Amino acid sequence: MSPGDEHGYPDTGRTRTRLPEDPYANSPRRTSSRSLVTVVGVVVLLIAAIAFANRGTPAKDDGAKARTVEPEAAPTAPSGTKPVGTKNTGVPTGFAHTAQGAQSAASNYAVALGSTSMFQRDSRHALLKILYTPTAAASLQQPMDKAYSAQFLARMGLDAQGNPPKNSTFVSRVVPIGTSVRAYDDDKAKIAVWYTGLIGMAGSDSTDPVTSSWKTWTFDLEWSGGDWKIAADTQKDGPAPVPGDDKAATSDEISKATEEYGGFTYAR
Template structure:
């Protein structure tokens, strides 16, 4: 991957870094979180439940286009061992609305596109109507964008946003910051031609509300996001996509950071433009 001076994905005119300040007191209490409390478990179940409903809504919208969205392939079509390694080629030199675009018309370009699209679609911009619509128009084929707009609006309903702690416009309460970030770990090409490609992105996701009154602190999850891509209009565009859980590594014995440490880390460590 190549790093740059990208700015926050939470703002289309200013993307690449996610800046978050968490007020005290520390919601974690500085204690290890290997065994969450009952209340935290209930909150996490709520978050996971609504996210599963959202993914199901997106999968429903993609149904019937003749392509698989769960990343599964026949045994004979499964790719061999080919670890993601740097090619030495910059993925892109341009951005559209703050998102890397105009990727190379190659297998590596398709992998770079899928990784960066996952970052954009996993950002807080998806929780706001205007920025979500811009992402759909930018990253999907026109047919897919038109098909998804309605179901996406239903998925990101006011009730769903409220369960995530956001208001109807997708904004967090005063004194809190909503965090949603996707960090790609690797990619796998499951199919490739000059016209289309299927690329799976294994990623670590961060989501939650940062704030002194939050009952759902920022937590992590491991998922695989598979994109069906088509070469269209001089760039790779998404025709359909889907997610599945894992593979997740065994949790370590790391002590949970304090809210000050999390706040400083999120502010200081920005995003990347991901490249194969």
Template structure:
């Protein structure tokens, strides 16, 4: 894909419903010469990389249309407005169990629901979503059985071999030799909008990183800010996702930090692992 070409979008869903805009790549080599100072102009939004976030939003919106009544009833949506709840230490030990590398076995409490939503956002925003086998495992692990069955086909269509190729990946979601594919979600905060013993509605405000770090990459790693809303159900002794949706922002004013080189980004991804979130 050449600079200036539009980034790929799945063609089975109208992406305008998600609030995203089509993006274009930078006009020059993002890793050539000295790093640039980011600008504050409106053109900055044109280089927001959507990758897995757009795919996830589109697939969920496609599969969940008109099917929110059960989740709304379980979570008690509309009973009360969301209250401010700063992230703070609760004294509760983090979960000790993992499945497919994802923390599981969260407490049947509001704090447990927030921890679950944060960790699920991290997993669903990871590079594992670009591999069919690991994507299926994540869907079956994190969603209710009904939701997972509903989403799997739409997800597989979204992450087609053609789409992966346009992202610079092979058919199994692997980057070319010498390049590092980056896809991460970093939660900034959570809020419980509704809570009952059977369900919870939790929002996660996060910054996402997506792109390819490599000497020949035309798709540099960039960041975007989103809010992810999860309708969770208590099922089988843990929190499961019944449905979820995303929207843009709120995004802070971009700073004047120098853009890192491709090599610096690759080393950072290798050196700094993700977090397990607990309250």
């Protein structure tokens, strides 16, 4: 999922990436890779609108306010605390009722929401129920289903069920770089996740190669039903490092890497 203008990925400038001699890289493109990622990011991370805007689902206001925490430097090494011991349909759940647990939850939820599962109806519905509060999940399901229309999926090179063409691999991943506690109270937390995302189609006939982007995804979490749940979330661009001079991989290399390298359970 996933993987906004705040949820989009606008073109902010040129890069120095060198494309290989590969049909995948040289084929005509229906849209620029940046534009494609903009569209995908908007839909994958859609909260309250289908348009190219990023609006968080309003969190329930029960009068309680979380204590604001000034962001400060913190070590990124593992804390030594096991992040979670259970999974629900492949998604880590059952995080600790602590600030560290909230950070671990936010990181793993970002990974799930930036995955290819968001492009298929049944798995998308399951993720909404698992990751969001009941109120947020109920308000998101219909607009998300409308956004992930057959027409939109076709623009992504997918069929109406969200499947890629034969001999092609659809890539959508979020890779957390670090987390920051912006606010924390007993039952509420605001956690920012800095991540890099991958999106695109790897295949000899692909017109939209896999590209990368950098975003910060902020989650308003609530302690609900014995776990952290998302009440609202927003995104913004960056911070993005200066692009390197690495030679872009071929479609076969990207497809193979996607199949061979699995993800992690992220811990703070």
